[in-house]
Amino acid sequence: MSSAIALPSADFVICGGGTAGLVLANRLSEIPTINVAVIEAGVDRSHDLNVLAPSLLTALYGNPDYDWIFQTTPQPHVNDRVIGHPRGKQLGGSSAINYLAYTHASRVNLDNFEILGNANWTWDALQPYYIKSENLNLPTIHGMDGPIHNGFPSEYSDLDKAWPRAYDTLGIGVQSDPRDGLALGGYTILTNLNLENNTRSYAASAYLNPIKARPNLKVYTDALVTKINVDNLTGTPTACSVDFSINGTAHTISAAHEVVLSAGTFGSPHILELSGIGNESLLSSHGVQCVAENANVGENLQDHVYMPLGFRVNPGIFTLDELVNETIFNAAYDQYVANGTGPLALVALGGALLSPQQILPVKRDANQFLANVDSLVRKGKPYSEVEKAQYKIILKDMRNEQEIAQHMNTASGMNPTFANDTTKLFTAPSPGNFFTILGVLEHPFSRGNVHMQSSNASVYPIIDPHYLEHPADIKILAKIALHIQDSLAQAQPLSNLLQGNGTVLQPEYNTLTEDNVEDEIRRVLQSEYHPTGTCAMLPRDKGGVVDARLRVYGVNGLRVVDASIVPLQPRANIQTFVYALAERAADFIKEDLARA
Numbered sequence: 001m002s003s004a005i006a007l008p009s010a011d012f013v014i015c016g017g018g019t020a021g022l023v024l025a026n027r028l029s030e031i032p033t034i035n036v037a038v039i040e041a042g043v044d045r046s047h048d049l050n051v052l053a054p055s056l057l058t059a060l061y062g063n064p065d066y067d068w069i070f071q072t073t074p075q076p077h078v079n080d081r082v083i084g085h086p087r088g089k090q091l092g093g094s095s096a097i098n099y100l101a102y103t104h105a106s107r108v109n110l111d112n113f114e115i116l117g118n119a120n121w122t123w124d125a126l127q128p129y130y131i132k133s134e135n136l137n138l139p140t141i142h143g144m145d146g147p148i149h150n151g152f153p154s155e156y157s158d159l160d161k162a163w164p165r166a167y168d169t170l171g172i173g174v175q176s177d178p179r180d181g182l183a184l185g186g187y188t189i190l191t192n193l194n195l196e197n198n199t200r201s202y203a204a205s206a207y208l209n210p211i212k213a214r215p216n217l218k219v220y221t222d223a224l225v226t227k228i229n230v231d232n233l234t235g236t237p238t239a240c241s242v243d244f245s246i247n248g249t250a251h252t253i254s255a256a257h258e259v260v261l262s263a264g265t266f267g268s269p270h271i272l273e274l275s276g277i278g279n280e281s282l283l284s285s286h287g288v289q290c291v292a293e294n295a296n297v298g299e300n301l302q303d304h305v306y307m308p309l310g311f312r313v314n315p316g317i318f319t320l321d322e323l324v325n326e327t328i329f330n331a332a333y334d335q336y337v338a339n340g341t342g343p344l345a346l347v348a349l350g351g352a353l354l355s356p357q358q359i360l361p362v363k364r365d366a367n368q369f370l371a372n373v374d375s376l377v378r379k380g381k382p383y384s385e386v387e388k389a390q391y392k393i394i395l396k397d398m399r400n401e402q403e404i405a406q407h408m409n410t411a412s413g414m415n416p417t418f419a420n421d422t423t424k425l426f427t428a429p430s431p432g433n434f435f436t437i438l439g440v441l442e443h444p445f446s447r448g449n450v451h452m453q454s455s456n457a458s459v460y461p462i463i464d465p466h467y468l469e470h471p472a473d474i475k476i477l478a479k480i481a482l483h484i485q486d487s488l489a490q491a492q493p494l495s496n497l498l499q500g501n502g503t504v505l506q507p508e509y510n511t512l513t514e515d516n517v518e519d520e521i522r523r524v525l526q527s528e529y530h531p532t533g534t535c536a537m538l539p540r541d542k543g544g545v546v547d548a549r550l551r552v553y554g555v556n557g558l559r560v561v562d563a564s565i566v567p568l569q570p571r572a573n574i575q576t577f578v579y580a581l582a583e584r585a586a587d588f589i590k591e592d593l594a595r596a
Helices: 017-029 054-060 107-115 123-133 156-168 204-212 264-274 280-285 320-322 326-341 363-378 385-399 469-487 517-524 577-596
Strands: 010-015 034-038 185-186 218-221 224-231 236-244 247-263 304-313 350-354 404-410 435-441 449-451 462-464 558-560
Touching: 010 017, 010 204, 010 236, 017 034, 017 204, 017 577, 107 385, 123 517, 123 577, 156 185, 156 350, 156 469, 224 264, 247 264, 247 577, 264 449, 304 517, 320 326, 350 517, 363 385, 363 469, 404 469, 435 469, 469 517, 558 577
Parallel strands: 010 034, 010 247, 034 218, 247 558
Antiparallel strands: 185 350, 224 236, 236 247, 304 435, 350 404, 404 435, 449 462
16 A cells, blocks of 8 residues: 555554454553554444444344444355344444343353463452453452443343243253353343443443543544554564555554454454465465465354244233334334333343253253263264364263253244345244244354455355354254144243244244254344454464464464453353453553563
C-alpha cells in the first residue's frame, strides 16, 4: 500500500474491536504512557435498541449492519446443507449479538489445556480472570466488581419456572452452582444483562464506553484490516504495522511494540494468511509471499452443533412467537422503551449440562454406548498427533462422567431447514406457539478448517467445519435428541405446559425413533455459533499456531487473542472464556512490556 495514508503510530495495534479486542484496549490503555489503537470493521452500535433489547437479537442475524453473515461450504455429512454463522460486525463483536447466555467451562475443560502442552493453563490459573470480568451482586464464587453485568431477571415465564423442575423430576437437577466447574444437571442460567435497565451488557458497553475518552486510545471503525506487515530487520520476522481500508481508502499504522490479532475464529487465521503466515503452498497459490510457514494456521476448527426439537405449548402459554403479530410487537416495543420491561426484556433462561450416564441412567446402556463410541474413535481414519491427544482426553472425560451434552431452550419455534438463512431460522413457519429445546454436542470429534480463497481481504475465507464427519458425533447427538423427546419433554412440570404432555411437535419436525433419528439430525442440524480453535494454542509440532503466552510462532511482536486459540472445545457458551482469556492476555502483555 505505497499510497496508503500513514497514521500516527501506536505502541499496540489491536486488529478487531470485538469481545477480546475491547478488553485489551481497556486494560492496555490503563497505562497512560502507552498508546493503543483498535481497528474494527464495524461501527459503534452500543446505543442501538436492536443490540440492547434481549429479544430483538435475532433481528441482527443476516443484517449486514450488525453481522458478517458468514456461511459454511456445503456439508457432505449434513445433506450438503450450508450452515449460516452470524458473527458480530460492530464494536463488541459477537458479544453484541449472542444469546446472552453467561455459562462457563468446567474445571476439567480448562485443566485439559495444560495436558495438551500449555503450561499453567488450568482452572486455577484462569479463575482470577473470570472473576475480574464478572459483575454479579452475589457473595459467591462469581466476580462482583467486573465490567460485565450478569444476573437472573426479576421475571420468569411459566416455561422458565418449569425447566429446572423437570430435571429434578428426572433425578438430574443441578446440585450446586455450575460456576464451580463441577456441577452437572438442569438449571436456570445466568445472563449478561444489566438488570438496572434490562439491557445487554457486552464488550462495547462495559469495557469500551467507560474509557473511550482516554487520550492514549484511538478506535478506528468501519476499517477492514487487509494485512499485517512483517519486516526482517533483526533477522527474525517481526510484525511492524497494519494495513487497513476505510471506505476504500488505504491506511497504514505502525506498531512500536506489538500487533495483537483479535479478529475471531474465522477472521484471525484469514488475516494471518493474507499477511503471509500459514501453509506456504496455499499462500503461493493465491500469490501471497510466505513470511512464516505454519501449516497449522486455519486448522483445528471445532464448533458446538445441536439438534433442535420444537414442541407445541398449551393455549394461554406465552412464547415469543406472539411477537410476529404486529400489534403485540408494537405494544411490547413501546413497553420496553418506556421502562425496560415486557416481552422484549425476556431472554432464554434454561440450560443443562449432562453426562452420558445422566442421559442413559441404566448403567448397562451407558456402558454399551461408551464402548460403541470408543470403538468408532479407535477405528477412525489416521489421526494427527493433536487429534490423538484430543480424542484421548474426550474419551477419558466421557468415562469419568463429564458432560457430553448441553441443553438450551428458546421460548419460540424455529424454521429448522433454514440453517443457511439466519433471517428465517428463528421464526416458526407454522402458526401457533412453540417451545424449542436444543440438544447440543459439547465435545465434537469432527475437525474442520478456515482458509483464504483470495488475496483480496474483502473476499471471505472458506469455512468448512466438516460437521458430523466423524461418525461418533452423530451417534452421541442421537442419544441426546432421543433423551429430549422421550424423557425431558415428558417430565413434569414442563410436560404440563406442552400439548399432549410433551408429545406434540411443531409441524416441521418428525417424531424421532431409533431408525430415523440420524436422518433427522442431518436434516435439521444447526450450529450454536461457538467456533474455536483455528489458531490453536499448542506446541508447534502438535498443531500449534501460538504458544502459551499467545505469541505467534515464527513472528516476533504478534499475538492472537480470541476464541481461535482454544486448543480443545470447552463446554457451554464461550463468551465467558473469551473475556477471561483477554484479561489474562493483557497481563501477559504488561509483564512482557515491563521486562523489555
